[in-house]
Amino acid sequence: MSSIAEQIHRASPQGVVIAVVMIVVAALALVLAGWIPVVFSIATVFLFAGPHNWFEARYILGRLPARTGKLFGFFAFSFLGIVGLTLAFALIPSYLRVGAETADFATAYAIWNTAFLLWIAALVQMRGNTNPRFDAGWVWPVAFLLIAGNWMMPFAFSMAVVYLHPCMALVILDRELAKSRPTWRPAYHLLLLLLPVGVAILWIRLHASPSLPGTDPLTVAITSHAGDWFFTRISNHFLVALHTFLEMVHYGIWVLVIPLIGMRSAPWRLRTIPASRRSDGWKRGVAALLIIGLMIVFILWACFLVDYGTTRYIYFLAALLHVLAEVPFLLRVL
Numbered sequence: 001m002s003s004i005a006e007q008i009h010r011a012s013p014q015g016v017v018i019a020v021v022m023i024v025v026a027a028l029a030l031v032l033a034g035w036i037p038v039v040f041s042i043a044t045v046f047l048f049a050g051p052h053n054w055f056e057a058r059y060i061l062g063r064l065p066a067r068t069g070k071l072f073g074f075f076a077f078s079f080l081g082i083v084g085l086t087l088a089f090a091l092i093p094s095y096l097r098v099g100a101e102t103a104d105f106a107t108a109y110a111i112w113n114t115a116f117l118l119w120i121a122a123l124v125q126m127r128g129n130t131n132p133r134f135d136a137g138w139v140w141p142v143a144f145l146l147i148a149g150n151w152m153m154p155f156a157f158s159m160a161v162v163y164l165h166p167c168m169a170l171v172i173l174d175r176e177l178a179k180s181r182p183t184w185r186p187a188y189h190l191l192l193l194l195l196p197v198g199v200a201i202l203w204i205r206l207h208a209s210p211s212l213p214g215t216d217p218l219t220v221a222i223t224s225h226a227g228d229w230f231f232t233r234i235s236n237h238f239l240v241a242l243h244t245f246l247e248m249v250h251y252g253i254w255v256l257v258i259p260l261i262g263m264r265s266a267p268w269r270l271r272t273i274p275a276s277r278r279s280d281g282w283k284r285g286v287a288a289l290l291i292i293g294l295m296i297v298f299i300l301w302a303c304f305l306v307d308y309g310t311t312r313y314i315y316f317l318a319a320l321l322h323v324l325a326e327v328p329f330l331l332r333v334l
Helices: 002-010 013-035 037-063 069-095 102-130 139-152 154-164 166-180 182-192 194-206 217-225 236-262 280-306 308-318 320-333
Strands: none
Touching (some): 013 037, 013 182, 013 236, 037 236, 069 320, 102 139, 102 154, 102 320, 139 154, 154 166, 166 182, 217 236, 280 308
């Protein structure tokens, strides 16, 4: 208890404000996810899906080097994997015949999962080859172990990605704190202990709840995304609440916390983006990229208003790009 008190006493006013913001956002997300999970899921995706991608792209641009140098192969292979895996995933529904057997779907996803794991393992190895402080000797045994498990239960691997992806923001925030606010990390780790407490509260309250009402396509899409077709013995009320809670924590980190901690200036100031300092042409290119990103955010909002269900489906398919992009970025900052 004394160490906790000392950390609070030494915390800066900004750190206290950010900690309070994180606690308030997580608490509100917990209450709303448990109370109105479907409505809250619709609202969070509508409000934060586009903005969080923009802030994430802006943050990554600020952390990438102006020139790739000896990491050219790493970045090139990362780009090929991000684009290639996204396109391959998008082709799975059209590749499979309507009414295909479950085994056909399982095989398709097992193949994609295998390619995904091999891509990550290769990136880890490449990162280890360029950074002597990074030991990558463990990666291939772990990768092949996961691949074997994936072929036994390919849908389980897919569900693990769905529920673990929101936690990537927490890991990236931890790395940012290690670099720019190392004295804040112990307090942040204490805050992380609240996350399993929130999950436990949802489980105690909802694990035996009846299924969510509603058979409309949007509700079915939300419950399917949460995996009620896979976790058949668990209430889909709990599954949707859990997934929505984790997604809101993910959005809150990217939209509120990382901009306050990780951006060295206002988002529109390009001087903190290394690539923009290479030349006037690069500066104009970075500015155009960010402006196009903002336009996509507004277009996404308009499309949500016109046809929420279709837009949500397309968004989550395209959002795989940013999910995959987080992998090489996290390896880059290690």
